[in-house]
Amino acid sequence: MNVMDDGISRWRRVADGLRAAIAEGSYGDRLPPETELAKEFSVNRHTVRRAISALSDEGVLRAERGRGTFINETQPRITYPIGTRARFSENMTRQSLESAGRLINSERVAADRTQAALLQLKPGASLYKLEKMTVVDGVPVSRSTGYFPSDRFPNIIAAYAETGSVTQALKQHGLHDYRRRETRLTAERVSPADAESLQCAADSIVLVSNAIDVDLDDAPVQIIRTRFLADRIVLVFKP
Amino acid sequence: MNVMDDGISRWRRVADGLRAAIAEGSYGDRLPPETELAKEFSVNRHTVRRAISALSDEGVLRAERGRGTFINETQPRITYPIGTRARFSENMTRQSLESAGRLINSERVAADRTQAALLQLKPGASLYKLEKMTVVDGVPVSRSTGYFPSDRFPNIIAAYAETGSVTQALKQHGLHDYRRRETRLTAERVSPADAESLQCAADSIVLVSNAIDVDLDDAPVQIIRTRFLADRIVLVFKP
DNA sequence: CCAATTTGTCTATTTGTGTAGACAACTGAT
DNA sequence: ATCAGTTGTCTACACAAATAGACAAATTGG
Structure with missing residues (x-):
């Protein structure tokens, strides 16, 4: 009777199913009664209750005794254009949102083979690694890790910490424009950290976006791996 | 001691962690012994064994009694360019891969408000809904759902079933070129279906890619929602 | 052959998950 | 006031998951 052969509990499945159906608008502003949901998902009412409880903790639902379970309004996801010349901060202000980049950590590392090849350096070359986070309207939306050649951008860490913007930090090194050469996208589960x-x-x-930025002479400026929270952001591409 | 407040079992977590570490190359071609992994993930050896067993079923690992647990070679992920004028079939043949579109289901539906707005039709207008799947070199990589105005493309279903290509099917309706107006990307858990x-x-x-294709006069041709398996494909965007 | 290392199997115990049923508490409508 | 419908709480039980320990079976290197 009890399957669980994939390591995901039934209530978690029900919660995910509900979240998807809610996002699709299948239920309007109110959930069907727990007994009906139990039938719909072929589980016990208590299992449904646990799913609802999890979604309530997330702020998706609001259960009221005697009345029913209601769907909370959610703010629309932030849209983030990729592939264009867009600079993150500029783009956010266009959506009238307050965005801020926050430096989490930084260190000097030696380039491994892959990094060296992408940045057109020799393996072992010195890089600055910048761990940062982006917060939009008080909500964290992404974590990213960037690697810069330390020869060319010796002061990048301080400059970023000061301005909170890669564009500004690069300007301080005399680089006034750059563009994205390539973006590779995939998706995965968030790491515990x-x-x-x-x-x-x-x-x-x-x-997960793995990208390379180059200057106007096509020389690599940074490689950057950004993890966007999928339920807080939509990446938009317009040719 | 046992948390489990998120509905995902510990062995599943360990399996996911191992898969990620393997993809990153952290272990080379051989896993550390089970007792060490147990320490690393702070779980019992039996829990590690269950995770390994799951990954072995998936074909990622290969355990050999008395010797150790080894990492199987995996074929590199298929890359799929977005945003360009790329046609799926053409692009696959460029990677010397055999691709095929397979029609799963099709029906006539009435446009809801969102669909009607995107396709510039009236709500309730008649659409053809095409459920299809793409298989590359025998491996399923994506499922997609497309909606076409049935007035303009009355024979789209038969044409697609025959050719296995949207581009070809549209040609039969006199549409020889079209382009992607917008692609919106997010990610989620796969639906059971x-x-x-x-x-x-x-x-x-x-x-998940939500996209709109338009003809050369910017008239909407189809809206399409494609679900790419994240561990079998990388979406690549080059400006 | 022997010893060390490693995966495979077995038993047992504790904790978490899912099911089942009964009833309390609350709401809204008649 | 009553009643039907709904969420909240409680008890109980079967089964799965996770931990723990012991030992078998296979491999490798000396």
């Missing part, structure tokens, strides 16, 4: 700094559920999903 | 047709684990992650 990222989950903590992003203040999200441990089973959240992140969109 | 998709998990079955894609032959993947029930807790897999999909990249």
Whole structure:
């Protein structure tokens, strides 16, 4: 009777199913009664209750004794254009949102083979690694890790810490424009460390963007790996 | 002692952690002994064994009694360019891969408000809904749902079933070129139905692309929602 | 052959999950 | 006031998950 052969509990499945159905608008502003949901998902009423309880903790639902379970209004997801010349801060202000980049950690590292190849350096070359986080309207939306050649940008860490913007920090090194050469996208489960700094559920999903920025002469400026919280952001691409 | 407040079992977590570490190359071609992994993940050896067993079923690992547990070679992920004028079939043949679109289901539906707005029709207008799946080199990589105005493309279903290509099917309706106006990307857990047709684990992650194709006069041709299996594909965008 | 290392199997115990049923508490409508 | 419908709480039980320990079976290197 009890399957659980994939390591995901039934109530978690029901919660995920409900969240998807809610996002799709299938239930309007109010959930059907627990007994009906139990039938719909073929589980016991108590299992449904646990799913609802989890979604209530997330702020998705609001259960009221005697009345029913209601769906909370959610703010629309932030849209983030990729592939264009967009600079993050500029783009956020266009959506009239307050965004801020926060430096979490930084260190000097030696380039491994892959990094060296992408940045057109020799393996072992010195890089600055910048761990940062982006907060939009008080909500953490992404964590990213950037690697810069330390020869060319010796002061990048201090400059970023001061301005909170890669664009500004690069300007201080005399680089006034750059563009994205390539973006590779995939998705995975959030790592425990990222989950903590992003203040999200441990089973959240992140969109992972691996990108290379180059200057106007096509010389690599940085490689950057960004993890966007999938339920807080939509990446938009317009050719 | 045992937390489990998120509905995901410990062995599943360990399995996911191992898969990520393996993908990153942290272990080389061989896993550390089970007792060490148990320490590393702070779980009992039996829990590690269950995780390894799951990954072995997936074909990621290969345990040999008395010798150790080894990491199987995996074929590199298929890359799929977005945003360009790329046609799926053409792009796959460029990677010398055999791709095929397979029609799963089709029906006539009435446009809801959102669909009507995107396709510039009136709510309730008649649409053809095409459920299809893409298989590359025998491996299912994506499921997609497309909506076409049935007035303009009366024969789209038969044409797609025959050719296995949207581009070809549209040509039969006199539309020789079209382009993507917008792509919106997010990620979520695979739905149970998709998990079955894609032959993947029930807790897999999909990249969800919501896109609109338009003809050369900017008239909407189709809206399409594609779910790419995140561990089988990388979306690549080059400006 | 022997010893060390490693995966495989077995038993047992504790904790968590899902099911089942009964009833309390609350709401809104008749 | 009553009643039907709904969420909240409680007890009980079967089964799965996680831990723990012991030992078998296979491999490797000396």
